[in-house]
Amino acid sequence: MKRRTFLKRSTLAVTAAAVPALAQQPTRFQPAQDVKPLLAEITKGAVVDEGGIEVQLPQIAENGNSVPMHIKVDHPMAPADFVAAIHIVAERNPRPLVASFHLKPEAGRAEVSTRVRLAGTQTVRVLAAMSDGRFRIVQQDVLVTAAACLDESM
């Protein structure tokens, strides 16, 4: 009898402890978010043209923790008409806005290289803002075999 009650209680205790732990476990795969509101916040309803940006990203990234990325906007940096900003948006990252770069005409070239983190296979968008208020966007798919931002230590 004593053993029986002990078993019953311990089963209950273990179940009670395990249920919240399961509920709290982070979703292993980040769902792709709708990035339209974020893009709209940046563009503020302006016209966005497709293309005009060259994005170099590996088609298959083995490690999402560090993916080399090279962005080149095909636009001269004249003092009157230049690329004012470049935004990187990754729809499956927990914080989709990866980085924003604000450029001045003195930069000479609208080119930026960096290394980004990608939480899984997804579409990466690059939004470029021109000094006259126009926008350009391109998107590129990346296959990520080992995603970043997930809990690696557990």
Add this chain to the structure above:
Amino acid sequence: MMLGKLQVPPSVKKGEPFEIRVLVQHPMETGYRRDLNGMSIPMHIVDKLVCRVGGREILRAELGTGIAANPYLAFYATASESGEVEVEWSDNRGDTGRVTARFTVA
């Protein structure tokens, strides 16, 4: 004060774009990871970086958790006279870092 590396060509041509490369030593902790005790590691990222050439700002970057640890940035600048490239950054804990490099216009 944080560590960083700045690479600028020693001599550049007047008005022609030259590449500036910056490497900042920083963990860029996302805030989503947990340590071995299950405690969440607080977010610790470089969120602002500014580059000035000869005292004039040419690039301002707002970085997020989506930038890999030890942030690397490469971009271009032009100059009409010899001077100094200055890169300054700060993280979300208020720590700052600064690197400079001199160049001459040939």
